[in-house]
Amino acid sequence: MILHRDDDPSQRPVLLETSSFHEVTEIIAGPTETPLTTTWILLLMLSGSLMLLMAGLFGYLFWEGTGIWGINMPVAWGWDIVNFVWWIGIGHAGTLISAILFLFRQKWRTAINRFSEAMTIFAVMCAGVFPAFHVGRVWVVYYIFPLPNQMGAWPNARSPLFWDVFAISTYFTVSLLFWYMGLIPDLATMRDRARGTRRFVLSIFAIGWRGAARHWQNYERAYLILAAISTPLVLSVHSIVSFDFAASKVPGWHTTIFPPYFVAGAVFSGFAMVANLLIIAREVFGFKKVVLMHHLENMNKFMLLTGSLVGYAYAMELFIAWYSGNLYERFAFYNRALGEFWWSYWWMVSCNVLAPQLFWFKAIRRNLWAVFVICIFINIGMWFERFVIVITLHADFLPSSWGYYRPSWVDVFTFVGTFGLFFTFFLLFLKFLPQLAIAEVKGAMPEADPHHLPSAGHSAGGAHH
Amino acid sequence: MLFPKWTNKVPLVLLASLVVLLCFIVFAFAYWGSPKNYVVGYQPVQPIAFSHKIHAGELGLDCRYCHFNVEKGRHAGVPPTETCLNCHNIVRSGSKTGTAEIKKIHDAHSKGVPIQWVRVHKLADFAYFDHSAHVNKGVSCVECHGRVDQMDEVRAAQPLSMGWCLDCHRNPAPHLRDKKLVTNLAWTPGGDPAELGREFMKKYNVQPRTDCSTCHR
Numbered sequence: 001m002i003l004h005r006d007d008d009p010s011q012r013p014v015l016l017e018t019s020s021f022h023e024v025t026e027i028i029a030g031p032t033e034t035p036l037t038t039t040w041i042l043l044l045m046l047s048g049s050l051m052l053l054m055a056g057l058f059g060y061l062f063w064e065g066t067g068i069w070g071i072n073m074p075v076a077w078g079w080d081i082v083n084f085v086w087w088i089g090i091g092h093a094g095t096l097i098s099a100i101l102f103l104f105r106q107k108w109r110t111a112i113n114r115f116s117e118a119m120t121i122f123a124v125m126c127a128g129v130f131p132a133f134h135v136g137r138v139w140v141v142y143y144i145f146p147l148p149n150q151m152g153a154w155p156n157a158r159s160p161l162f163w164d165v166f167a168i169s170t171y172f173t174v175s176l177l178f179w180y181m182g183l184i185p186d187l188a189t190m191r192d193r194a195r196g197t198r199r200f201v202l203s204i205f206a207i208g209w210r211g212a213a214r215h216w217q218n219y220e221r222a223y224l225i226l227a228a229i230s231t232p233l234v235l236s237v238h239s240i241v242s243f244d245f246a247a248s249k250v251p252g253w254h255t256t257i258f259p260p261y262f263v264a265g266a267v268f269s270g271f272a273m274v275a276n277l278l279i280i281a282r283e284v285f286g287f288k289k290v291v292l293m294h295h296l297e298n299m300n301k302f303m304l305l306t307g308s309l310v311g312y313a314y315a316m317e318l319f320i321a322w323y324s325g326n327l328y329e330r331f332a333f334y335n336r337a338l339g340e341f342w343w344s345y346w347w348m349v350s351c352n353v354l355a356p357q358l359f360w361f362k363a364i365r366r367n368l369w370a371v372f373v374i375c376i377f378i379n380i381g382m383w384f385e386r387f388v389i390v391i392t393l394h395a396d397f398l399p400s401s402w403g404y405y406r407p408s409w410v411d412v413f414t415f416v417g418t419f420g421l422f423f424t425f426f427l428l429f430l431k432f433l434p435q436l437a438i439a440e441v442k443g444a445m446p447e448a449d450p451h452h453l454p455s456a457g458h459s460a461g462g463a464h465h
Numbered sequence: 466m467l468f469p470k471w472t473n474k475v476p477l478v479l480l481a482s483l484v485v486l487l488c489f490i491v492f493a494f495a496y497w498g499s500p501k502n503y504v505v506g507y508q509p510v511q512p513i514a515f516s517h518k519i520h521a522g523e524l525g526l527d528c529r530y531c532h533f534n535v536e537k538g539r540h541a542g543v544p545p546t547e548t549c550l551n552c553h554n555i556v557r558s559g560s561k562t563g564t565a566e567i568k569k570i571h572d573a574h575s576k577g578v579p580i581q582w583v584r585v586h587k588l589a590d591f592a593y594f595d596h597s598a599h600v601n602k603g604v605s606c607v608e609c610h611g612r613v614d615q616m617d618e619v620r621a622a623q624p625l626s627m628g629w630c631l632d633c634h635r636n637p638a639p640h641l642r643d644k645k646l647v648t649n650l651a652w653t654p655g656g657d658p659a660e661l662g663r664e665f666m667k668k669y670n671v672q673p674r675t676d677c678s679t680c681h682r
Contacts, residue, residue: 150500152628191467203467 021442024290028438029190031285032431044427050420057414058133066136068410075393075405080134082386083415085241086269087127088168089262089382092238093270094120095171098178099230102223110440111295115281116274117179118433122425123273124172126418131164160243167240171233178226184209185219185439238266245389252332252392255320261313265382268306268352272378275299277426279372281435290436293366300365303378307356310385314353332392340404341391344384351381500624508620509583514566519559521650522614528606528648535606539595543582546574585619586610592627593682602669603641607650608633614650630680634673638662641671 061068071078094117101109132141144165146155155162188209191202209215239259246258275296282291321333336345355377364370395402429435446452496502520526529535534542549570558564573580586609588594600606606613611622623629633640641662646652654661665671673679 148495150624150626150628152631199467 021445021447024441024445025189025193025438027287027290028434028436028441029186029193032190032434033193036431040427040431044424047420047423047427050417051424052420054129054414054417054420057410057417058129060410061133061414062138066134068408070405070407070411072403074396074401074403075391077134077390077393078405079387079407079411079415080130081244082383082390083418084127084130084134085262085386085389086383087123087130087418088241089238089266089269089386090273090379091120091123091127091171091175091270092234092263092266093274094118094123094175095178095230095234096267096270097274098182099227100234102227103231107444108295108298110437110444111291112274112278112299112436113440114179114182114437115278115435116270117175117182118426118429118435119274119277120175120270121172121179122422122429123270124168124175125425126422128168128172129418129421131168160240160247163240164244167233167237171237174226174230174233178230181219181222181226182437182440183433185211186434186437189438190434234267235263238262250392250396251326251328252321252336253389255317257313257316257320261310261317264306264309264313265352265385268303268310268356269379269382271299271302271306272375272382275303275371275375276379279368279375281430285430285435287436290441296368296371297362297365300359300371303356303375304359307352307359307378311353314349328397331395335395336388336392339395341388341394344388344391348381348384348388351377352385355381500626500629504621504624504626506620507585508618509585511583511618512581513569514562514618516561516617517613517619518615518617519561528613535596535600537597539593539597541596546570546580550574585621586625588625592680594680600647601644602671603644603647603665604633604637605640605642605647605650605652608640612650627680631675634675634679637671637673638666641665641669644669 069078069080071080094113097109097116098113101113132138135141135144143153144155144162155165184206187202188206188211191199191206194202239262242258242262245253246255248254278291278296282288318333318337321329324330336342355374358364358370358374364374391405394405442448521528531544531548532541533544533548534540553567553570557567559567570580609623609625610619613619638660639658639662642652642654642665
């Protein structure tokens, strides 16, 4: 059977707009070799200051206790948990792109995987600080680890909060390993182009990569293993985060739809964040020949799918609340949509359900201004989704204990500060590491195909078979 | 050549140092971080060289003569100066320290200033402990305080850590005896302490609880 390779869209070489391997190296490694620009330094100073603001506010919290946050009974979980779930959700695109799309041989992922893996790691870091500090007595946070101790006390293995610790630390470790391993061949490429101290530092991190066939064989095997380890993590991490809510007895939280609905939402917001960052980086660093329009379009399709899943979950929550006949459940959802916090519910619905529906139109999928704005709205909407869920606490079983929730200024600026943490690391990544996977991009080029005929272009491949 | 040949050993050395470092950290916490090390053996210098060995051991005073409240309340009670004077009104000279130490009791009494005994056994504020609940169920003083009748100056004999409390709360039998014998620090059970203890568990209805609010109220 002779199938013309171009007839099968999944087999079509992804990157047709670049002319040579060398050009790809130049495009991607080039920005790391130029001197620091004033804009970059100013941006780093800005995000660094925000990061210091966050550190200062956590110091203040350390000194004073969690009373400086807006949390109190009945809303004992506030912005801290909202922000934690939001950041960890954003950190889901990385593994999905690097692991699941890799196993499905989606070659277009090579244009965005490095970028989204980096984003994942930094987002998980931003997420991790919140649960660590919201325990209140952060100096005894080691209680959450199963360490032998003089108290004869042990973490409660039946608590999802304990699973959460392991889910997130495993996710962080595996993502970091995956990211670093993928970087090794590219670091070696950069090493070979560098001189002096830069060459020395890159040599250390490239751990002796020479590009030998044996190296590549081990690399491919390790990559596959890590992808196989990470694939269940994409589904498990946010499922376990959802158990923090679903395993409780609070009406509106105690639902079986939570795990899939959280995972879909996490991928949804993760893709939105990657798209936001990538659209900017693509313009600033000139990656248009590598990150093609149809890569961004694919991401928009993912957002359309996951956004619709999230919308379905919202609808199903409402339906079950009515259909279950449980008065408390019914009230929880009535109260979400029409109670004191109605505005947050409708922010959530309009940003998460309505906004991505615009991606049905090809013109919008390919209009980067529209995509950028829609992705911003998706991130806002996903933040409000977690807010809506957490705030369900304000009206629980007993009307006598109902209350309102307001964040304090510390809550607000701590959240702003985590963007400082995120962008500080991200700017360092943009400047000092290859933003796209050089070796993988080359692997997806027509020239990397053993059947590629340099002179015949890609229309005469059939004759070769 | 990017690196000289000796750098081949660097990863191995780093790995070995890491292993050593980790072992050291584990050891440091397990040894210095444990109440078995930093509580047991604590022996502060007291303002008067009072010897429990002479009073409780050689002279055979019952613990409750001075620690009068031990059967009635949470605290065993530190005796007032007047308790000392019951005897030391007459006994003005000690066998080892002469008159100097006993004179301190009289000075404190005449000035009306309490003697500043230094506390040896201290639980955290968030841990509730009641002496009477233990002593009246057949837990001897010696279980927590050791052979005070053999100590000149009192030193902490047990770690008083939470895990140590729980050891006994989970398995109280070997630590129980007849109520009448609680202040007899030298007493030892004739046979198997656990078997004897089970009798007293029944007799005194000993059902120690291990839920959080037993001690953290």
